[in-house]
Amino acid sequence: MARKKISINDLYLKKSANEKVSWLTCYDFPTAQFQEAAGIEMILVGDSMGMCVYGYQGTIPVTMDQCIVHSEAVRRGAPTAFVIGDMPFMSYQESDQVAVANAGRFLKEANVDAIKLEGGVRTASRVQAIVDAGIVVCGHIGLTPQSSGQLGGHKAQGRTAETAELVIKDALAIEAAGAQLILLEAIPPELSAVITQKLKIPVYGIGAGLDTDGQLLIVSDLVGQFQAFTPKFVKKYCDVAKIYTNAFKEYIKDVKTQAFPEDQHCYHIIKGEEERFEEMLKKFK
Ligand code: KIV
Numbered sequence: 001m002a003r004k005k006i007s008i009n010d011l012y013l014k015k016s017a018n019e020k021v022s023w024l025t026c027y028d029f030p031t032a033q034f035q036e037a038a039g040i041e042m043i044l045v046g047d048s049m050g051m052c053v054y055g056y057q058g059t060i061p062v063t064m065d066q067c068i069v070h071s072e073a074v075r076r077g078a079p080t081a082f083v084i085g086d087m088p089f090m091s092y093q094e095s096d097q098v099a100v101a102n103a104g105r106f107l108k109e110a111n112v113d114a115i116k117l118e119g120g121v122r123t124a125s126r127v128q129a130i131v132d133a134g135i136v137v138c139g140h141i142g143l144t145p146q147s148s149g150q151l152g153g154h155k156a157q158g159r160t161a162e163t164a165e166l167v168i169k170d171a172l173a174i175e176a177a178g179a180q181l182i183l184l185e186a187i188p189p190e191l192s193a194v195i196t197q198k199l200k201i202p203v204y205g206i207g208a209g210l211d212t213d214g215q216l217l218i219v220s221d222l223v224g225q226f227q228a229f230t231p232k233f234v235k236k237y238c239d240v241a242k243i244y245t246n247a248f249k250e251y252i253k254d255v256k257t258q259a260f261p262e263d264q265h266c267y268h269i270i271k272g273e274e275e276r277f278e279e280m281l282k283k284f285k
Contacts, residue, residue, distance in 0.1 A: 006041055006082040008113070008136050008180055014041075014213070015202045021214030023204055024222065027053050027070045031219060032077025042204075043081045044116060044216060045071040047088045047146070051228065052220040059145050062088040064102055071110035084138055084181075085112040089146045092117050096129035103130045103137075116183065118144035120170020124177040131178035139174035142167055142208065143186035154231070156186040156207070164191045171195045171203075183216060184208040186233065207233030 014021050023042035026032045027049045035043060049070055050056040071085045085106035092099035103115045114136035117123060127137050142157045151157070158167035167187055174182055181202050184192045189209020196203040196212050205212035217234065220226035224239035254260035269277050 003039070003080045005080045006113075008082070011042075011082065011181065011202050021202070021204065023214055023216040025052075025216070025218045025220075026074050026078070027219075029073040029077040032074040032081075035219070036078040036081055040078070040081055042214070042216075043074055043078055043083045045074050045083065045085050045110075045112070046218065047086045048218050048220075052218065052226050058148070060089045064088060064091050064105060067091075068105060068109050071106060071112050075111050082114070083112045084114045084116050085110055087115055087117040092123075092126050092130075096125055099126040100129050100133045103135050104133060107135060114138050114181065116140050118146050120167070121173040124173045127174055127177035127179050131180075136181070137179045138181035138183060139171075139177075139179040140183045140185065141170040141174065142184045145185075154186075156188070158187040158191045164188070167191060168195060168198070171199060175199050175201050184212065186231075207231060 011021060021041050022039075023044065024035055024040055025046040025048055026035055026043045027045060032043065045067060046052075047059040047062040047067065049066065050059040050062040053070070054062070054066075056062070067085060067088050071083065075083055087099070087102060087106075091102040099117070103117075106112045106115050115130065116138040117126060117130075118140045119126075120139070120141045123139070127139060130137050143151065143154060145154060148154050158164040164187075167184075168191070171182060171184075179201060181204065182195075182199065184195060184203060184205045186207040187205075189211060192203070192205050192208035193211035202213040204214045204216055206216040206218075218226070221230060221234040222237050224236045224241050227241060230236070251260065
């Protein structure tokens with residue numbers, strides 16, 4: 001039986017039942033179909049597409065138009081998952097008005113269920129403005145890759161008492177601003193456990209330990225597709241780089257040795273047409 005569409009209410013029910021939620025990034029239609037078939041509950045069309053799909057050094061160059069196109073494709077492939085569009089750098093930083101307009105594009109053009117944006121206390125007014133427009137918002141605090149320059153790189157956050165307090169204040173500010181979900185990235189499990197206890201909204205983690213309401217991973221890390229680096233929190237479940245490269249090597253070898261194509265891969269002249277075909281060829285002798 002086809003699965004019922006997952007709604008924000010379902011995510012709250014899972015939190016109260018202490019049922020952990022599975023969440024992955026996704027950027028394209030076929031992968032979305034595989035994730036949907038596997039039963040993934042949430043999908044983030046992350047601006048990590050900058051590195052995972054486009055080969056950029058980071059997320060900064062990613063545009064709204066790229067995020068919309070990829071979100072549309074993912075939505076088509078995963079009709080029942082809870083799909084979140086990720087607001088790219090400078091799609092919300094400038095003003096509340098710009099933030100609302102861009103968040104609205106995700107819903108109108110890509111039919112996603114929610115949007116995600118980075119930042120704590122300093123992003124609270126953006127969160128509130130988008131929520132006031134009737135859009136479900138997922139906050140994202142801890143390591144926030146779009147401001148990794150200010151953080152001194154892609155570094156875990158909240159590892160001292162002072163910085164952990166800042167992360168807690170960020171979480172409280174985002175919940176108070178009306179976000180209905182929040183993601184904690186690369187913070188100590190001791191800290192994410194406290195935040196998950198303290199907040200009423202579902203709290204998910206990537207590199208934040210076990211004691212959250214669910215886990216997010218980047219699909220390209222999970223399947224072994226992203227080659228540049230592997231963060232400590234990644235668990236690799238398969239190695240598509242190896243599978244793809246071996247398949248490509250086999251193909252190249254088959255082409256060179258004429259092991260491919262075989263007869264089963266060919267379209268022959270239709271039975272009964274052979275004589276007329278031979279006759280026709282005489283014109284070209
Ligand atoms: O874009 C993304 O995939 C993200 C994760 C790193 C959390 O925002």
